[in-house]
Amino acid sequence: MVKKHGLYSHNSLSSFKSASSWFEVYAAFSTLTILLRTAINDLIPHQLRSYIVSKLEGFFCKYQPSNKASIKINQFWDETCGERNELFEAALTYLPTKITHTYKSLKVGRRQNQKHLELAVDGGDDVVDEFEGVKYTWKLNEGSREESMNRKNNFVLTFNEKQRQRVLDQYIPHVVKSYEAMKNERRILKLYSWLDDFWNESDLSHPATFDSLALSPELKKDIVDDLDRFLRRKELYKKVGKAWKRGYLLYGPPGTGKSSLIAAMANHLKFDVYDLELSSIISNSDLMRCMKEASNRCIIVIEDIDCNKEVHARSKPNGSSDDRDSESDSEGSKMKSKRFTLSGLLNYMDGLSTSGGEERIIIFTTNHKEKIDPALLRPGRMDMHIHMSFLKGKAFRMLASNYLGIEGDHPLFQQIDDLLEKVEITPAVVGEQLLRYEDPHRCLEELVQFLQQKVKDSNCDGVGRVVFSRSFDTDSLI
Numbered sequence: 001m002v003k004k005h006g007l008y009s010h011n012s013l014s015s016f017k018s019a020s021s022w023f024e025v026y027a028a029f030s031t032l033t034i035l036l037r038t039a040i041n042d043l044i045p046h047q048l049r050s051y052i053v054s055k056l057e058g059f060f061c062k063y064q065p066s067n068k069a070s071i072k073i074n075q076f077w078d079e080t081c082g083e084r085n086e087l088f089e090a091a092l093t094y095l096p097t098k099i100t101h102t103y104k105s106l107k108v109g110r111r112q113n114q115k116h117l118e119l120a121v122d123g124g125d126d127v128v129d130e131f132e133g134v135k136y137t138w139k140l141n142e143g144s145r146e147e148s149m150n151r152k153n154n155f156v157l158t159f160n161e162k163q164r165q166r167v168l169d170q171y172i173p174h175v176v177k178s179y180e181a182m183k184n185e186r187r188i189l190k191l192y193s194w195l196d197d198f199w200n201e202s203d204l205s206h207p208a209t210f211d212s213l214a215l216s217p218e219l220k221k222d223i224v225d226d227l228d229r230f231l232r233r234k235e236l237y238k239k240v241g242k243a244w245k246r247g248y249l250l251y252g253p254p255g256t257g258k259s260s261l262i263a264a265m266a267n268h269l270k271f272d273v274y275d276l277e278l279s280s281i282i283s284n285s286d287l288m289r290c291m292k293e294a295s296n297r298c299i300i301v302i303e304d305i306d307c308n309k310e311v312h313a314r315s316k317p318n319g320s321s322d323d324r325d326s327e328s329d330s331e332g333s334k335m336k337s338k339r340f341t342l343s344g345l346l347n348y349m350d351g352l353s354t355s356g357g358e359e360r361i362i363i364f365t366t367n368h369k370e371k372i373d374p375a376l377l378r379p380g381r382m383d384m385h386i387h388m389s390f391l392k393g394k395a396f397r398m399l400a401s402n403y404l405g406i407e408g409d410h411p412l413f414q415q416i417d418d419l420l421e422k423v424e425i426t427p428a429v430v431g432e433q434l435l436r437y438e439d440p441h442r443c444l445e446e447l448v449q450f451l452q453q454k455v456k457d458s459n460c461d462g463v464g465r466v467v468f469s470r471s472f473d474t475d476s477l478i
C-alpha cells in the first residue's frame, strides 16, 4: 500500500511535473507571441501589415476551390431615365492604366492637339487588375450601336466570392479615387452638347483664361472671388439647405466676350462645360433627363436664353412672375406638362426637381436681358449678373498686352482711350484690328485711324454714339 501509495505519489508527482512544464512552455509561448505581436505592431506599419496579410490570403485563395462572384456596373444607373453611373466612367479611365503586354485587344488613339497616344479598353479581352495581392477581372460589354444608344454598355467585375466585402469596401473606392486623381492630373476639359437626346462629347480647347480676358480688373476679381468662394462653401450650402449650385447671367452685345468668359471660368475651375440649346428640349422631363446625365462639378450653359419663347418676360398684366401655380388641372395642363415650360426650368434652378448633380455652375447668356422673365433672374437662381460691355480704357490695355505684348504705357494709349469714350465698340472688333499687322506700333496707329473714322461716321449720321459689334449670327466660340 505504501509502495502503492509511493508509486501513486511518484506518478502523480511526475504528471504534475509534466503538467507544469507544459504550462511553462505554454506561458513562454504566449509571452513570446505577445512580444512578437507588439514588436510587429510597433515596427511594421499598418499598410505593410495589411498588404502582407492580403498577399497571404491571395496565395491561399489560389489553392482553394474558387467560387466566383461578379458585379455588373452599368454605364447608366437607370436605363430609362439615364442617370450616369460614375463608377462606369471611373473604370473606363482607370483600367487602361492596367493594360499589360499580355492584353491582346488594344484600342489605341490620339486626341487632337495631344502628344501622347492613349490606350482604351475594349470588349475583346479581359483586363486583370491586382490590388493588394488579389486579382480582379474586368470585362467590358459593349452592345451593338443600337444597344449603346439604349444605354446597355456595362462592365462585369469578377472576383473570388470571399473578397466580396473587400471589393466593396476597398477595391472599388480605390478605383474611384485613382480615377479622380487621374482626372485632376491630366485634366482635358470636355465640352458636351445636347444633340439627338444625348450629350455629345468633344474636347474643350478654348484657350481663354482670366489673364487673357479684357475686362475691368475689378470685375475680373469679383468673378474669380465669387467662383472660389462657391467652391469652398459646400458645408454652408448644406447647412442652410440650399442646393450647391450657383447661377450667373452674362449679358451684353455680341462680341463682348461672353463665350470667352465661360471658357475662362471652365479653365479656372477645371470644370467640363455642358452647352444646352433650349430649342432642342421638348419637355420638362427632357430637361430633367439631360440635367441628370450631366456630371457633377460642371458648368451648364444655356446660351441666348432670351431666344426661347418660354423664358421671355410674360406680358400678363397681373400675372405672377412664377407660373408654377398657374397650371390648372384641365386637359390643357396635362398637355402642358409634356412640354418644356418655364416652371420646369425654375424647378431645376431651385433644386426642387430630382435632377441630381452638385457643385454646378449654371450660366445663362443673353444679348437682351430685358426679354428674360424676371422670375429667372432673381438671386438664388441667377446669383450674379455680369454685364459684358463695350471696350474701354483699362480693358483695352489688357488687349494691347495680350495681342501686341505692350506692357505698361504707350504714347498712343491716351488718344485711343479718348476715342473709345466716343464710340461703343466691342473687344472682338478691336481684337481683329490688333491682329492685322505684326508691328505693334503700326497696329495702334491703324487702330487710331479706324476709331477716328468710326467717330466721323457717327457724327455724319448725326448720332452721338455708335455701336460696333459683331453680327448676331456669328458662331459662338465654344
Ligand SMILES: Nc1ncnc2c1ncn2[C@@H]1O[C@H](COP(=O)(O)OP(=O)(O)OP(=O)(O)O)[C@@H](O)[C@H]1O
Binding pocket: 212, 213, 214, 215, 253, 254, 255, 256, 257, 258, 259, 260, 261, 367, 388, 426, 427, 428, 429, 431, 470, 472, 474, 475, 476, 477
Ligand atoms: N472681353 C474680351 N476679352 C478678350 N477677348 C475678347 C473679349 N470679348 C471678345 N473677345 C474676342 O472676340 C471674339 C468673340 O468673343 P465671344 O464669342 O467670347 O463673344 P460673345 O459675347 O460670346 O459673342 P456672342 O454673343 O456672339 O456669342 C473672341 O475670339 C475673343 O477672343
